Amino acid sequence: MAVVQVINALSARTFESNALIRHLVLTCLCFNIIFRAVHVPGRINNIVDSLPLTVLDIPQTSADGRLFPDSHTRGGVATWPPELWNMILGSLSVNIRKSYLLALQEILRFLGKESLEEVEWPLPVSTLLAFVMHCKRQGKSRTAVSNRLAGISFFSRLQGFPSCSALFPIKRAMLGWARESPPGRDGRKSITIQILRNILKCLADVCSNEAESLLFKCAFSLAFYAALRVSELAAHAKHGPSTACLQWEDTKLEGKKLIQRVPRSKTDQLGAGAYITLHEWQGETTCPVHCTRSYLQIRRSTCGGPLLVHLSGLPLTRYQFARVLHLALTSLGMSTVGYSSHSFRIGAVTAAAGLGLQDSEVMAIGRWGSGRFRSYVRLPGYFAVKGQP
Missing domain, CATH: 1.10.150.130 (Tyrosine recombinase, N-terminal domain)
Structure with a gap:
């Protein structure tokens, strides 16, 4: 009866039995066979006893229950x-x-x-x-x-x-x-609003022309206020697919707000997309709405594809984003140790937490599905109140 139950359930508690069941199921699928086991009492089960062993052709198994030779378990993939x-x-x-x-x-x-x-x-x-x-x-x-x-x-x-x-x-x-060896603290530093102001101010000296300066002002501002990952913001390379980053056709300026669609992200591999709404900050030099509007005025309107592109039409890459950030920090006399493209996202979370926003609100800003964002917060005493990440 135990054998009958295992075969009908297509599952067993031991690895060896499951290996045999898998072999049986795969063989039947190849020939479009549907099977069901029925118990036959031993006193009337005389058919199997009359068959020679050569007819049964029982498959051989190894000591750990693997069938061989079998392409499914040995190099099949x-x-x-x-x-x-x-x-x-x-x-x-x-x-x-x-x-x-x-x-x-x-x-x-x-x-x-x-x-x-x-x-x-x-x-x-x-x-x-x-x-x-x-x-x-x-x-x-x-x-x-x-x-x-x-x-x-x-x-x-x-x-x-x-x-x-x-x-x-x-x-x-x-x-x-x-x-x-317990994990150490995340050593990446955050970019604060004041550091962002200084970075945008020195871009005129770092970049080769005004168009490049406006491009990176827009990129850095969006990275901070939209809490973007660099993979969501910039292309992986100058040549090749670049549909995963921000797209020009998904950018809408409506009065004093910017509506931006993020087509794909680390936690959205199927590309369902997410919409971000950013509002104008009057008098603030780092305002993402102002920076985006200024950049779009010099951007080639005939050039579709990624939102952030050079005058040549080539997209802004992740390497270029990180490189100009490094040059800007060096120009300001700051150490570049601990700063990376992710520092904008860390800074956004830290600023949101510093304003006293609820966890659910911070998660919505960075499109997190869990409390993972807490490890990004760089506020003294924050974890004493919220608990360890």
Whole structure:
């Protein structure tokens, strides 16, 4: 009766049984077969006893329950067509995709394999633990190793096996590592409104012409007041796809307010988009509405695509954004250590928290879905009131 229940439920409590059930289901799917098990009492079940063993053709399994030879468990994904791989990898963000492919390269190098086709899945726990220790001895951080395990788990789950990060020995090893070396405080600094004022003021000396100065004034102002990630603001490169950043056709100036659509973000990989409304701040040199209006007056109206473009029509890139920020801070006599493109977003959150806004309001400004923003706040005594992030 237990066998009947397991077959009809298509699930069991042991890995070995699940491996057999998976083989049965995949075989039946190939031939469009729907099956259901029925219990036959032993006293009348004489059909199976009359069959020779050669007819039964029972599949062989390894000690850990893996069936072989079977393309599903041994290099099966390596035979998938490129179109399918593009679809699967396209479900990941650019940075996550790079991280997972790097993890695959490192585990292949550790195993001494040349390709994914040579790897037998699932990887033994002992191999995974040895890989973790190898990475630690190389000086990799715990976060980096966690990312590697996530990448390995991705390719493991593609073949129907559980995530290696969820294995008990792996979880305990990573937890022990975390306790012996607790994470340090985020060292990135925030850009305050006063620093932003100084940056915009010195852009005339940093940039090559007035048009470039207006471009970066608009970029820096939007980055701060809209709490934008640099990936939402600027293009990844001068040439190539640039539809994920702010678009010219999604920018609307209506009286004393600016309505801007963010087409895609780190937490919006499907591109549902989000709208941001910014209001004019009379007399403020960093006002995003004023800076955007001034920039649009010199922007080529015939040039569609990204909102922030040079006079040549090429889009503002993330590298250029960070580089001009670095030059502006240097021009002001400030140290550039700790400042990055993300400092605008950190500054926006810190300013919002300093004004006494509720957590839900701060989350709406930065389009967060959780309290993760608290780690960005750079206010003394803030966590004593709100609690640790």
